[in-house]
Amino acid sequence: MNWIFVGASTIASQHMIAAVRAQPAGAVTWVVSGNADRAQGWATDHGITQATDDLSQALADPEAACVYISSTNEKHHAQAMAAIAAGKHVLCEKPLGLSLAEADEMVAAARDAGVVFATNHHLRCSGSHRAMRALIDDGAVGHVLSLRIHHAVHLPENLQGWRINDASAGGGVIPDITVHDADVARFLLGEDPVDVVAQFASSGMGQGVEDSCMSVWTMPSGAMVMSHESFTHPFAGSGLEIHGTEGSIFARDVMTQMPMGTITLRTASGTREVPYSDHSLYVQGVADFYAAVAGRGAPAANGSDGIKSLAVALAVRAAAQSGQKVTVAYGEVA
Numbered sequence: 001m002n003w004i005f006v007g008a009s010t011i012a013s014q015h016m017i018a019a020v021r022a023q024p025a026g027a028v029t030w031v032v033s034g035n036a037d038r039a040q041g042w043a044t045d046h047g048i049t050q051a052t053d054d055l056s057q058a059l060a061d062p063e064a065a066c067v068y069i070s071s072t073n074e075k076h077h078a079q080a081m082a083a084i085a086a087g088k089h090v091l092c093e094k095p096l097g098l099s100l101a102e103a104d105e106m107v108a109a110a111r112d113a114g115v116v117f118a119t120n121h122h123l124r125c126s127g128s129h130r131a132m133r134a135l136i137d138d139g140a141v142g143h144v145l146s147l148r149i150h151h152a153v154h155l156p157e158n159l160q161g162w163r164i165n166d167a168s169a170g171g172g173v174i175p176d177i178t179v180h181d182a183d184v185a186r187f188l189l190g191e192d193p194v195d196v197v198a199q200f201a202s203s204g205m206g207q208g209v210e211d212s213c214m215s216v217w218t219m220p221s222g223a224m225v226m227s228h229e230s231f232t233h234p235f236a237g238s239g240l241e242i243h244g245t246e247g248s249i250f251a252r253d254v255m256t257q258m259p260m261g262t263i264t265l266r267t268a269s270g271t272r273e274v275p276y277s278d279h280s281l282y283v284q285g286v287a288d289f290y291a292a293v294a295g296r297g298a299p300a301a302n303g304s305d306g307i308k309s310l311a312v313a314l315a316v317r318a319a320a321q322s323g324q325k326v327t328v329a330y331g332e333v334a
Helices: 010-021 036-045 055-059 073-085 100-113 127-137 173-189 281-293 303-322
Strands: 002-006 027-032 050-052 064-069 089-092 117-119 144-152 195-201 212-218 224-230 239-244 247-252 262-267 270-273
Touching: 002 010, 002 055, 002 073, 010 027, 010 064, 010 281, 027 036, 027 055, 036 050, 050 055, 055 064, 055 073, 064 073, 064 281, 073 089, 073 100, 089 100, 089 281, 100 117, 100 303, 117 303, 127 173, 127 239, 127 247, 127 262, 144 173, 173 212, 173 224, 173 303, 195 303, 212 303
Parallel strands: 002 027, 002 064, 027 050, 064 089, 089 117, 144 224
Antiparallel strands: 144 239, 195 212, 212 224, 239 247, 247 262, 262 270
């Protein structure tokens, strides 16, 4: 299948081109950027034959079946709607949009058009997260009581830009990282947060947007989730802990784009390290997307997953702004 890449982004160059090319007959045949010179230079650097600053030109190519969107957040909605209208399958970066209304419209349009629409939540594609979910599903920790997610990192200089200084483009740590952590919690626990309390701050990097956030979410089962995101922690690492009535899982350095980190299970029987597959998160995600397009399965994270992770992030922001507990609203389509 031939792909149109919308957004000459770092994630596209570092991960997604290789993930597409790892699939049988997978090829990126177009790159679209708002700047024509950037599009052409990016295409040349990555061996892509066609480049443009006109999305409609790329979408008119009947040989291109799939669109991957990794532009700045405020552009996702319009670009996805155009791709869906052109009959293309869409894999969109998170957050799907800046509002639930945008995300709902995207997912509903794809459903009505009969095309596959997926959210590029890479963490649920990792061997480590799938191994932890299997442990929970198998009852290794008993009834889950709490989940603690630590996703406080240092945002590299080359990724800062709009993420730290442009609220209108969807900047801030909440749309950038909290959406991922919301998806992780949903994926591991198999349930959706009900309400949240939160605080955020600008602790040295954010310019008009938050760069650090802490929140607590209540789950329908009674489990509690504590989540910490930041752009400003250079030495903290990342990880999560899952605590249940029969055991605990300690995962270190697993909230990353690479297949790395350690998982330890502690129960009454003792402590053991848990093995997991070290496959590429992005190759797995694109493979799952391919299977969905071929009618052989579902994408790793579908449009509803994207709506729900956005809903949690929006609730976290609202709770931090108001100082009040906020009930998560999941939109009409999710």
